[in-house]
């Protein structure tokens with residue numbers, strides 16, 4: 001059965017809106033004078049990665065199937081899949097000093113609200129304009145160190 005350009009593009013669209021929706025990249029198919037080119041295009045400034053070039057329609061179709069149904073391609077590009085936001089543990093390791101989205105240190109702390117031993121501080125990123133709350137939890141209390149003369153430091 002012959003695969004048409006329209007069908008290939010439709011499969012790409014289905015993937016981009018489906019399984020690839022939450023990844024940092026999408027699949028793009030282009031028809032050139034020498035055949036089809038399948039590439040991964042990134043939502044950030046990472047340059048596109050060509051998976052197959054000058055392919056026939058059925059080769060291009062197989063390539064799309066590869067992305068859709070096997071883990072091979074996923075594994076090959078694993079290192080380049082970037083989640084949109086850093087995991088919580090990473091954010092904590094960075095001491096909340098970086099934007100959870102773009103990693104910038106250009107962040108603007110805002111108002112603090114407290115409730116039942118937890119604090120929330122509003123932050124915005126000066127680079128990508130993401131807004132978020134840093135969450136703080138009460139961990140205990142500490143008495144001030146008392147000096148010899150009785151004054152608290």
Ligand SMILES: [Zn+2]
Nearest residue numbers: 099102125128
């Ligand atoms: Zn940011």
